[in-house]
Amino acid sequence: MTTLIPRPATRTASAVRDPFIDVLRLLGIALVVLQHWSMPVLSFAGDRLATGNALAAGNGWMITWVSQVMPLVFFAGGAANAISRRAAVRRGGAPAAWLAVRLRRLAWPVVPLAAVWLPLPHLLLGLGMPEQPVITASRLAGQLLWFLAIYLVAVALTPWMLRLHTVYGRWVPAALVAGAAAVDVLRFGTGLEAIGFLNIVLVWIAVHQLGFLYVDGRLGRPWLLAAGGYGAAAVLVVFGPYPLSMIGMPGAAVSNMAPPTMALLAVGIGQIGLALGLRPWIVVLAGWPGVARVMSWAGSRMMTVYLWHMSALFVITAVVVVGLGISTPLPGTSAWLSGWPHWLVLLVLAMWPMLRGFARFEEPPAVAPYTGGTVRIAVAAALVGAGLLTLTVIGFTPGLAPLLGTGAIVAGLALTRSAPRATVVPAPRPVPPAEGVATSAGDGRSVGTVLVVEGQAHL
DSSP states (O other): OOOOOOOGGGTTTTTSOOHHHHHHHHHHHHHHHHHHHHSEEEEEETTEEEEEEGGGSTTTHHHHHHHOOHHHHHHHHHHHHHHHHHHHHHTTOOHHHHHHHHHHHHHTTHHHHHHHHTTHHHHHHHTTOOHHHHHHHHHHHHHTTHHHHHHHHHHHHHHHHHHHHHHHTTHHHHHHHHHHHHHHHHHHHHOOGGGGGGHHHHHHHHHHHHHHHHHTTOOOOHHHHHHHHHHHHHHHHHHSSOOSOSSOOTTOSOOSBTTBOHHHHHHHHHHHHHHHHTHHHHHHHHHSHHHHHHHHHHHTTHHHHHHHHHHHHHHHIIIIIIISOOOOOOTTSHHHHHHHHHHHHHHHHHHHHHHHHHGGGGSOOOOOOOOSOHHHHHHHHHHHHHHHHHHHHHTTOSSHHHHHHHHHHHHHHHHTSOOOOEEEEEOOOOOOOOTTOOOSSSSSOOOOEEEEETTEEEO
């Protein structure tokens, strides 16, 4: 039996939130955090911190076919961006003004992260902390920003990709998938690894584009989509040059994640089909009062959790592994399994004050509607993107590059503000006075003007 996904865009999904999309976004971030907190294998000897990956042991790669949920996050983001942009169009909003709002929401939470991490390595080194763990932590704290850098590209392209979607529909993601396949053929056929970085755009925009199809109710046969995606991934890893794991593993010659490959794209399509097949149950679950309250609470803290969860990991690592000398047990053993819940509890306790302190930055300060035009917002997006990319590659390690990256983000955010414009409008003409009553001007006519600045009238 064919299961058709409801058409939220033809109803009121553009005016109200889609609980299915909200669940996917929260679930995606939660699984990312859980994976990052669970997979490190850590030990400290001398003055060096050794790191490994618990999922590299045994059949741990199988977990990554479910836990690597970034394709689902981009898919949900595509649906959310389509709904948001179409609502803005109905209100008469220009693409530049819409992008300014999205850009501020995306980049503003990064500012406090940079404010803490730029001086922190210098402070820790000054207090006598071993250099290698400090540099490792400060570099990894910035690597998380790769997602925001790529997602920014998807957001910036949304108005134009929506136009292509309106005209060509399914042919747009099909072309992107074909392009990603061609890139992999060239990459592995010629040995030029640099070619593969084209798939950073092609793969993630492809799953983002599938979110547009979902909003229009054009993603039918979800179980067939799931079977096709996972089946194609199995064929690719068995007969192709792709590793089994959907995340990068220590010492692996090829990563399915950096840059993304067709194998990861196939798993992503399988995940989307699986999620769509489960959608009726997910929507019912999201309607439960307890679940709805959790989603409401977590929804306004999602970016904070993503940006700061690695900082919580560094705090606990510094105390437990570096300070107390307790190494991670061998993954999969009874010691590892029994210690894992305690490890997670410690991480949650470390995360809590960060959540309390920095969740307020989820919402950027209110500003006047953007009126700066397309060129200015394009420059703003380029600056923020360049800053995020710099911090992704360099992290917050001591040096000039992190300062320049942070400065680019701040400059881009500044360009999203519109300067207050003063306009002079005639004062309303007063009603002529009754006969025999004198006026201040002597003839009953208005001679004043009103200066309007940011919505306030000044005589």
